Amino acid sequence: MRLRNRFANLLHLSAWKFTPYQILALGFAGLIMIGTLLLMMPITAVNGQGLSLVDALFTATSAVCITGLVVVDTGSHFNLFGQSVIIFLIQIGGLGIMTMATLMALVIGRKIQLRERLVMQEALNHMTVAGVVRLTQSIIISTLVIEFIGGTILAIRWYPDLGLTGIYFGYWHAVSSFCNAGFDLFGNFHSLTNYVDDTIINLTVTSLIILGGLGFTVIFDVWNHRKWQDFSLHTKLVLFTTIILLALGTLVILLLEINNPATLGTLSWKGKILASYFQSVTLRSAGYNTVSVVDMQDATIFFMVILMFIGAAPTSTGGGIKVTTMSILIAAVWALIRGKNDAEIFQRRISQRLIYKAFTLVFLSTALVVIVTMMMSIIQSESFLKILFEVVSAFATVGLSLGITSTLTMQGKIVMIITMFAGRVGLVTLALALALRTKRAKVQYPEGKIIIG
Amino acid sequence: MRLRNRFANLLHLSAWKFTPYQILALGFAGLIMIGTLLLMMPITAVNGQGLSLVDALFTATSAVCITGLVVVDTGSHFNLFGQSVIIFLIQIGGLGIMTMATLMALVIGRKIQLRERLVMQEALNHMTVAGVVRLTQSIIISTLVIEFIGGTILAIRWYPDLGLTGIYFGYWHAVSSFCNAGFDLFGNFHSLTNYVDDTIINLTVTSLIILGGLGFTVIFDVWNHRKWQDFSLHTKLVLFTTIILLALGTLVILLLEINNPATLGTLSWKGKILASYFQSVTLRSAGYNTVSVVDMQDATIFFMVILMFIGAAPTSTGGGIKVTTMSILIAAVWALIRGKNDAEIFQRRISQRLIYKAFTLVFLSTALVVIVTMMMSIIQSESFLKILFEVVSAFATVGLSLGITSTLTMQGKIVMIITMFAGRVGLVTLALALALRTKRAKVQYPEGKIIIG
Ligand SMILES: [K+]
Ligand SMILES: [K+]
Numbered sequence: 090m091r092l093r094n095r096f097a098n099l100l101h102l103s104a105w106k107f108t109p110y111q112i113l114a115l116g117f118a119g120l121i122m123i124g125t126l127l128l129m130m131p132i133t134a135v136n137g138q139g140l141s142l143v144d145a146l147f148t149a150t151s152a153v154c155i156t157g158l159v160v161v162d163t164g165s166h167f168n169l170f171g172q173s174v175i176i177f178l179i180q181i182g183g184l185g186i187m188t189m190a191t192l193m194a195l196v197i198g199r200k201i202q203l204r205e206r207l208v209m210q211e212a213l214n215h216m217t218v219a220g221v222v223r224l225t226q227s228i229i230i231s232t233l234v235i236e237f238i239g240g241t242i243l244a245i246r247w248y249p250d251l252g253l254t255g256i257y258f259g260y261w262h263a264v265s266s267f268c269n270a271g272f273d274l275f276g277n278f279h280s281l282t283n284y285v286d287d288t289i290i291n292l293t294v295t296s297l298i299i300l301g302g303l304g305f306t307v308i309f310d311v312w313n314h315r316k317w318q319d320f321s322l323h324t325k326l327v328l329f330t331t332i333i334l335l336a337l338g339t340l341v342i343l344l345l346e347i348n349n350p351a352t353l354g355t356l357s358w359k360g361k362i363l364a365s366y367f368q369s370v371t372l373r374s375a376g377y378n379t380v381s382v383v384d385m386q387d388a389t390i391f392f393m394v395i396l397m398f399i400g401a402a403p404t405s406t407g408g409g410i411k412v413t414t415m416s417i418l419i420a421a422v423w424a425l426i427r428g429k430n431d432a433e434i435f436q437r438r439i440s441q442r443l444i445y446k447a448f449t450l451v452f453l454s455t456a457l458v459v460i461v462t463m464m465m466s467i468i469q470s471e472s473f474l475k476i477l478f479e480v481v482s483a484f485a486t487v488g489l490s491l492g493i494t495s496t497l498t499m500q501g502k503i504v505m506i507i508t509m510f511a512g513r514v515g516l517v518t519l520a521l522a523l524a525l526r527t528k529r530a531k532v533q534y535p536e537g538k539i540i541i542g
Numbered sequence: 543m544r545l546r547n548r549f550a551n552l553l554h555l556s557a558w559k560f561t562p563y564q565i566l567a568l569g570f571a572g573l574i575m576i577g578t579l580l581l582m583m584p585i586t587a588v589n590g591q592g593l594s595l596v597d598a599l600f601t602a603t604s605a606v607c608i609t610g611l612v613v614v615d616t617g618s619h620f621n622l623f624g625q626s627v628i629i630f631l632i633q634i635g636g637l638g639i640m641t642m643a644t645l646m647a648l649v650i651g652r653k654i655q656l657r658e659r660l661v662m663q664e665a666l667n668h669m670t671v672a673g674v675v676r677l678t679q680s681i682i683i684s685t686l687v688i689e690f691i692g693g694t695i696l697a698i699r700w701y702p703d704l705g706l707t708g709i710y711f712g713y714w715h716a717v718s719s720f721c722n723a724g725f726d727l728f729g730n731f732h733s734l735t736n737y738v739d740d741t742i743i744n745l746t747v748t749s750l751i752i753l754g755g756l757g758f759t760v761i762f763d764v765w766n767h768r769k770w771q772d773f774s775l776h777t778k779l780v781l782f783t784t785i786i787l788l789a790l791g792t793l794v795i796l797l798l799e800i801n802n803p804a805t806l807g808t809l810s811w812k813g814k815i816l817a818s819y820f821q822s823v824t825l826r827s828a829g830y831n832t833v834s835v836v837d838m839q840d841a842t843i844f845f846m847v848i849l850m851f852i853g854a855a856p857t858s859t860g861g862g863i864k865v866t867t868m869s870i871l872i873a874a875v876w877a878l879i880r881g882k883n884d885a886e887i888f889q890r891r892i893s894q895r896l897i898y899k900a901f902t903l904v905f906l907s908t909a910l911v912v913i914v915t916m917m918m919s920i921i922q923s924e925s926f927l928k929i930l931f932e933v934v935s936a937f938a939t940v941g942l943s944l945g946i947t948s949t950l951t952m953q954g955k956i957v958m959i960i961t962m963f964a965g966r967v968g969l970v971t972l973a974l975a976l977a978l979r980t981k982r983a984k985v986q987y988p989e990g991k992i993i994i995g
Pocket of ligand 2: 609610941
């Protein structure tokens with residue numbers, strides 16, 4: 090409790106008696122409310138008709154939670170003002186959670202150090218007020234610099250085709266890419282399908298997505314230390330699993346879709362590889378697509394569901410249960426199979442407690458996805474796999490769609506709004522809450538024996 | 543190692559240098575081979591044409607692993623001899639794994655007692671050769687008594703309708719029910735749909751299924767102690783979760799299907815409730831059905847997939863990851879959410895190690911289901927949910943089918959044969975192997991810090 094209060098003190102909010110989780114949840118809810126009101130205003134729409142309450146709420150939630158699912162097409166429904174509102178919500182939503190989560194991760198890191206007197210591998214800054222301000226500044230400045238560089242490249246690429254609109258598109262999509270938001274302005278739910286074999290756009294957008302999905306704990310560590318052996322365990326694990334998952338995703342998509350005429354079949358070899366890579370990257374929770382996802386094979390779609398569920402790195406703009414969570418669980422299973430008592434990653438022991446937390450996160454996430462999928466398949470008369478895909482896409486803040494979201498009923502929209510919020514704010518809050526938990530049981534019962542399996 | 547060897551000694555097999563797992567796997571593989579050869583013989587078939595190798599292998603695997611998925615209809619393809627071969631494979635397969643697993647559970651129980659000096663709640667017999675023989679005798683006699691009683695009730699019910707065939711059907715289906723095998727002789731893949739509102743058949747068959755799915759550790763405990771407070775933790779947990787899951791299954795199926803004209807819609811209230819209850823029971827891995835499962839709503843089918851995956855109790859004829867495994871994981875998650883250090887069930891502490899093992903079992907099971915589902919959706923051109931259902935049905939040895947199994951391609955059949963074997967023999971072996979694991983790591987690395995979620 091002492092440190093939680095300390096953290097609240099840092100934010101000058103202790104007088105209001107909110108826990109950090111409540112601050113986080115309320116902050117996001119407030120931002121969504123503001124966004125909803127703005128998007129309901131007629132001056133945001135090309136046709137002069139503001140969105141209905143539920144559509145505005147859906148769009149604002151999707152933007153703030155950087156999900157990217159849309160009930161109206163961003164490019165054709167919204168005018169410049171509406172589009173600006175959306176990119177603003179994305180930037181605040183993406184930055185907000187990254188900053189909060191990064192700060193809290195450091196607080197938690199400190200807490201572990203103080204309480205359990207472990208030899209910490211990472212050098213943590215003192216969490217003074219000045220430190221918090223400095224770190225927040227670093228995060229904001231780095232975000233703007235990365236988005237500016239990416240945006241400039243895209244603007245240069247699009248200027249010849251689209252003129253001034255091209256420059257606007259460049260920076261707008263750079264923000265949307267780095268924030269893993271997945272919103273686009275190309276109209277008709279086209280996303281980036283027109284640029285399937287454009288090397289510059291593919292590499293720029295994917296680089297922004299990957300950087301956003303690494304999180305600032307990793308970006309700063311790499312920036313400060315440069316050498317692999319100096320990186321923290323967390324950084325090493327995030328980089329390693331990100332590369333593995335990107336490669337695996339590219340390979341499986343390429344293999345399963347190589348002869349599918351509606352997706353990769355008609356593309357050149359360069360196009361096939363670029364498109365497989367792009368779709369693999371986008372699953373880490375960006376939500377853009379360059380080929381038609383709905384035309385993919387069931388096996389590919391199911392594979393994508395798994396990768397979306399895993400998601401990106403913690404304290405990033407990516408969603409899902411996170412690559413670190415998955416790695417810890419795989420390490421735990423591997424250790425048990427090999428008859429070892431402790432799970433190990435890069436020659437570091439993973440505590441039973443951390444495994445326990447990782448498992449809890451996955452268990453609750455799975456339960457949520459299962460329940461929401463059941464509800465949605467009662468509400469919507471669509472094929473099961475499509476519903477599962479859309480639910481996981483919402484939960485993991487990916488935003489890829491097989492076309493269901495634009496045809497949702499009112500109840501369907503409300504369920505999906507809750508899912509998007511739970512998947513972003515709920516999951517990050519849960520992870521933080523779990524990380525802070527160390528209360529001891531007062532009564533310890535004798536150990537019981539149960540047969541499993 | 544000492545106790546593993548001791549167990550092998552008990553079985554007089556130590557000279558061959560097989561581990562208990564290998565004995566178990568090889569025994570089942572051998573039984574499947576014998577069954578396959580028999581079912582390929584023309585004298586087993588009504589039309590005088592023995593099954594092809596792959597169909598015979600599929601049927602024998604399904605019988606020995608008490609799965610119940612069939613590529614040819616048992617009632618119309620096989621003659622009396624063929625049907626006898628199948629019920630023999632079911633009885634040996636069902637009894638064999640129950641006996642082996644029960645014995646091993648006791649050995650493991652003893653081992654824990656000796657090694658870790660815990661206060662054991664359960665009174666365990668000394669594992670002398672005489673003790674093993676006595677326990678095995680008890681299991682076999684109890685099985686035959688239960689099957690005889692159930693069979694007699696069914697025979698009396700069917701005799702007026704079917705004459706001598708009715709008596710044969712009574713005992714045959716009693717064995718298939720108690721063994722949770724799900725094979726039936728009613729022809730045309732009809733299962734028990736003709737008896738949807740027949741109270742005697744419904745209650746007799748479901749009682750046999752439930753008893754078989756409790757396992758002898760529970761049946762003997764209840765038989766010997768009679769009172770709830772005298773039951774072992776394992777028994778209490780199995781009974782509690784079985785009742786919860788049966789009630790939940792009945793309720794959800796009733797609610798979701800109540801107005802579906804193809805399933806419960808046209809039935810009387812008694813029929814609706816009986817049918818919901820029967821379908822709930824059958825998911826615990828019997829595989830009979832009294833209404834058309836393929837006509838159920840997607841939400842119901844998905845719900846059934848979850849219940850099938852959970853399955854029944856360990857050391858029973860039921861499949862799945864087992865109710866105890868699921869309960870341990872829920873208790874673990876609940877403890878962490880409430881900020882407690884230890885998971886507790888009925889005022890007994892659950893060791894971190896047991897939670898770890900339960901999680902590993904679920905993780906590997908999920909991975910298998912995901913990979914097989916992906917493979918099957920590449921091989922077969924059926925809807926995703928149907929494939930998922932069929933794969934989980936095979937893995938959890940349920941045997942319910944949405945009709946895919948009878949139209950499988952050669953590759954599909956082979957994948958499903960492997961899945962059935964892995965789901966029964968593999969899973970029980972894995973659970974035993976995990977239970978016996980206590981090796982210590984030689985090097986203990988310093989604890990690492992990773993951010994999850
Ligand atoms: K997204
Ligand atoms: K079965």
